[in-house]
Amino acid sequence: MFKIMLIEDDVTLFQEIKERLLQWSYDVYGVRDFGKVAQEFTEINPHLVLIDIQLPKFDGFHWCRMIRSHSNVPIIFLSSRDHPTDMVMSMQLGADDFVQKPFHFEVLIAKIQATLRRVYNYGAEQAELRAWRGAAVEYVRNIVTNEEGSVELTKNEMFILKMLIERKNQIVSREELMKSLWDNEQFVSDNTLTVNVNRLRKKLEPLGLAPFIETKVGQGYMATEEAGSL
Template sequence: MKIMIVEDDPTIREMIQLALTKWSLETVIVDNFDHVVQCFIHNQPHLVIMDINLPSYDGFYWCQKIREISNVPVIFLSSRDSPMDVVMSVNMGGDDYIQKPFHMDVLTAKINALLRRTYSYSDMLSDVLEHEGVMFHPEKGILSYEGGKAELTKTEVSILKILMQQKGKVVDRKKIMRHLWQDESFVDENTLTVNIVRLRKKLAGIGKENWIVTKKGQGYMVP
């Protein structure tokens, strides 16, 4: 199991990391507090430990962003003692709230309990694809970049999914069409071209122009 620690106090961060390592839990340390969601998507943790008081944006903000793409358990840490913070942590999608200073045995017990409860039923990891800041949620058909969002059709979702899964490689037009036929979509050469044009317009609309590159005589790619 992988635990992501979002804590700007290095002493507390290292203390948590050491304790979790003793429990044979893998840890991911966030060191750039402007890219918490990107770190989450890249590492796909099973649980997040989130401090509330963070630089730039607070833990409530980042929990809300994570909740847009995943249901993994989130435990809030805070030195605040206001009941409103507990209420906020629940409203923002938190699963538990621990006030500082805390005993490490209490934190590890809560982590293990949440992991057992969550993953004994289902795997709740996000299926979000991310590349160059573009976040794509195939299940929801949502594409986002720097605050901009676009909704994709089923065919557009299928096309972008295969391109992002093969990022950096040219995907042959015929391969894309075969992939779409499996999804029971009627696609010929013209239909594929039209959908690529629409995808490019939607990407341009959220600030990503020329993101899908045409390789003449070969196919398309996301570089």
């Protein structure tokens, strides 16, 4: 049974979401002290975090940053704020998705299911290691290593890289990436994928690999490989 940590200070909304998630057989945990969210996260050790932006004491961005400093657990923001910078900020901080309030519960559960399926099952039937541009890409551990060093990716970043290097030197469309990442791209801003790809490139910069994730304007992205490489 998956454990979901719901960081929401609206008691009525918290109870509504909790009751609906319980119907889907998820364990749901709330927050006792909004000043100690990171500590309670460690105690709960959830499989997924749902977090509002506007919270008492510190906002959701603060806690997302704290969680990301030591965990790659998937994070989905829930927010009534509709400014595009909020979504961009959440993705830059390492969130996996963003759901705008008010929302249909069917949309939320679809995003939760897609995220859990991707994070905990996506590599089950795939080889755990791939070589790309002289680097070792470890799907399960979310680590990329070459002679320049090693970097750890988030689940979404690794998922994007995996899709690209499994089809080296071929364009993978933005629509295909978005549908694979979030199940139904109609609920996702096109900018969300751009932010995730830009984060991936930034992570790969110290290894000298960022230039080999190419943008094909109006089409999608491509991971390039030297001719003759496996």
